[in-house]
Amino acid sequence: MLKEEAALDCSWSKNSLTVERVSSARLPTGAGEFRIAGYRSKTSDEEFVALFKGEIRADVPTLARIHSQCLTGDVFGSTKCDCGPQLHRAMELIEREGSGAIVYQLQEGRGIGIINKIRAYALQDEGADTIEANERLGLAVDLREYRQCAEVLFDLGLCQVRMMSNNPLKLRAMEEAGLRIVERVALQVEPGEAAVHYLRTKREKMGHLLDTIE
Numbered sequence: 001m002l003k004e005e006a007a008l009d010c011s012w013s014k015n016s017l018t019v020e021r022v023s024s025a026r027l028p029t030g031a032g033e034f035r036i037a038g039y040r041s042k043t044s045d046e047e048f049v050a051l052f053k054g055e056i057r058a059d060v061p062t063l064a065r066i067h068s069q070c071l072t073g074d075v076f077g078s079t080k081c082d083c084g085p086q087l088h089r090a091m092e093l094i095e096r097e098g099s100g101a102i103v104y105q106l107q108e109g110r111g112i113g114i115i116n117k118i119r120a121y122a123l124q125d126e127g128a129d130t131i132e133a134n135e136r137l138g139l140a141v142d143l144r145e146y147r148q149c150a151e152v153l154f155d156l157g158l159c160q161v162r163m164m165s166n167n168p169l170k171l172r173a174m175e176e177a178g179l180r181i182v183e184r185v186a187l188q189v190e191p192g193e194a195a196v197h198y199l200r201t202k203r204e205k206m207g208h209l210l211d212t213i214e
């Protein structure tokens with residue numbers, strides 16, 4: 001019954017989803033006990049990972065984040081960007097709240113891949129900003145699409161979301177996909193010295209909503 005209502009609420013139906021959940025399992029982490037699920041796109045070879053916990057109900061506004069893979073930030077703790085701290089902050093907020101979901105989108109470097117990202121970093125070492133570097137390599141600034149990430153959230157039972165994002169493109173994509181954004185939860189982490197220039201570029205050239213930097 002609840003699922004049916006969710007479908008009505010979000011004007012989606014389960015059989016129109018273009019992603020499928022392949023498996024899920026428990027995942028204890030330093031931030032708390034989560035579940036992890038693996039999803040496959042039915043229309044491409046893209047894969048998604050969802051980290052979630054608690055009772056997720058369509059009629060309850062629920063914390064959610066679309067986190068884009070950043071090997072350098074998430075795994076190595078690079079201070080060139082704020083991805084790692086944002087991911088961990090989102091996990092902490094969900095743990096504190098008791099429920100919520102993060103979709104981890106496996107698209108490194110806004111979709112350009114890790115090798116191209118390293119090539120872009122090399123250009124940045126010579127003074128280019130993140131956008132100029134991509135342009136000089138002949139790569140689009142942002143290749144990501146978020147619709148299927150929204151579908152993963154829907155499959156987990158979300159309908160009304162409290163979106164943890166500073167990226168207006170992601171917020172718009174969630175709404176276009178049919179999720180109702182009832183709140184934007186800012187994930188502002190104090191940036192390290194090295195990330196300030198990067199974040200300023202994201203704010204000035206990509207419209208990110210950031211006020212922890214000058």
Ligand SMILES: [Zn+2]
Nearest residue numbers: 070073081083
């Ligand atoms: Zn990053």
